[in-house]
Amino acid sequence: MTKIILRGCNGKMGEVITQLVEEDDKAAIVAGIDVSMSREHKYPVYYSFMQCNVAADVIIDFSSPVNTRDMIDYAIERGIGIVLCTTGFSKEDQELIDEASKIIPILRSANMSMGINLLLKMVKEAAKILSDAGFDMEIVEKHHNRKVDAPSGTALALADALNESLNNQYEYVYDRTNIRAPREKKEIGISSVRGGTIVGEHDVIFAGSDEVIEIRHTAYSKAIFAKGAIQAAKYLPGKKAGMYSMDDVIG
Numbered sequence: 001m002t003k004i005i006l007r008g009c010n011g012k013m014g015e016v017i018t019q020l021v022e023e024d025d026k027a028a029i030v031a032g033i034d035v036s037m038s039r040e041h042k043y044p045v046y047y048s049f050m051q052c053n054v055a056a057d058v059i060i061d062f063s064s065p066v067n068t069r070d071m072i073d074y075a076i077e078r079g080i081g082i083v084l085c086t087t088g089f090s091k092e093d094q095e096l097i098d099e100a101s102k103i104i105p106i107l108r109s110a111n112m113s114m115g116i117n118l119l120l121k122m123v124k125e126a127a128k129i130l131s132d133a134g135f136d137m138e139i140v141e142k143h144h145n146r147k148v149d150a151p152s153g154t155a156l157a158l159a160d161a162l163n164e165s166l167n168n169q170y171e172y173v174y175d176r177t178n179i180r181a182p183r184e185k186k187e188i189g190i191s192s193v194r195g196g197t198i199v200g201e202h203d204v205i206f207a208g209s210d211e212v213i214e215i216r217h218t219a220y221s222k223a224i225f226a227k228g229a230i231q232a233a234k235y236l237p238g239k240k241a242g243m244y245s246m247d248d249v250i251g
Contacts, residue, residue: 002027002234003056007071008063009045010034013085016226017060027234030054033071034063049074056080057237060229065089072100081105081236085112085229087153098243105239109246110157112228116202117246119217123158123204124165126215131166135208136183142193142201150192154202159188162204 004021008014009032018041021027031054032045046052049070059075062085075082081104089097100106109117127137141155151174163170171187173179183189200219205212228246235249 002058002237003030004028004230004233005031005033005052005054005056005059007033007059007061008086009041009043010036010039011062013062013222013226013229015039016223017062017229020223020226020230024230027230030056058083058233060233061086062229065093068093069096072096076100076103079104081107081239083229083232083236084108085225101241101243103241105236105241105244107232107236107244107246107248109228109232111154112225112232112246113217113219114228114231114246114250115217115219115224116154116157117228117250119202119204119215120157120161121247121250122215124161126204126206126213127162127165130206130208130213133208134185135206135213136185136189137162137170138189138191138205138207140191140193140203140205142195142198144197144199145194147194150194151190152192152200152202154200155190155192158202158204159190162188 004027006014006017006029009018018029021029029043031043031052032041033049033052034045035047037045044054058080059071059082061071061082064086065088071082084097084106097106111117139155139158141152143152159172169186173187173189199221202217204215232246232249236244
């Protein structure tokens with residue numbers, strides 16, 4: 001049984017994780033950390049890690065970069081790992097996380113979805129074969145109309161996966177409206193769509209002469225990210241100090 005401390009337990013993702021863990025006979029949330037006390041749980045909830053003295057195997061962080069040091073100090077003192085699902089860290093926070101990974105296991109990923117991380121592996125292999133055969137590579141991502149950034153972090157992660165598998169020889173093109181020229185061979189096009197309540201959809205397109213291969217991932221709810229975080233939490237205990245990713249979880 002993996003014992004989890006859930007930071008950000010009263011947020012939207014915290015609520016989803018709580019529900020999913022209740023249905024998981026191999027994991028249990030033993031404590032929550034949140035500045036809000038807006039919800040009641042079967043487990044105790046504390047304002048900060050300084051107040052928490054509950055034995056656990058791992059921390060899942062789905063909150064914000066605020067007070068990251070307190071969480072890391074707590075994890076180091078108790079020798080437990082962290083599944084880091086929070087984004088938006090400052091340069092100083094990132095340096096702190098990197099240093100902590102020399103002492104405890106930390107798992108980070110651009111996207112916690114098991115499906116997306118499998119997709120990252122698949123497109124790497126496809127790119128190695130299809131680029132030599134003259135296929136062009138394009139990424140189209142779709143999200144709801146409230147998303148403020150474009151392209152998505154996942155789209156960029158997919159582009160990086162393609163590029164890394166090809167020795168980083170490719171340039172990214174985000175907008176073709178001002179380009180009056182044929183497409184260059186060594187480029188990866190990235191397009192964004194915003195509308196309605198689309199949770200998330202990512203298409204990687206390999207377009208060759210007279211044939212097209214498309215690999216698509218569609219998210220129907222944010223529960224996929226919670227499921228990935230729980231899988232990561234069950235994977236991390238007992239691992240050596242270091243920086244891990246969802247690629248390690250799916251093998």
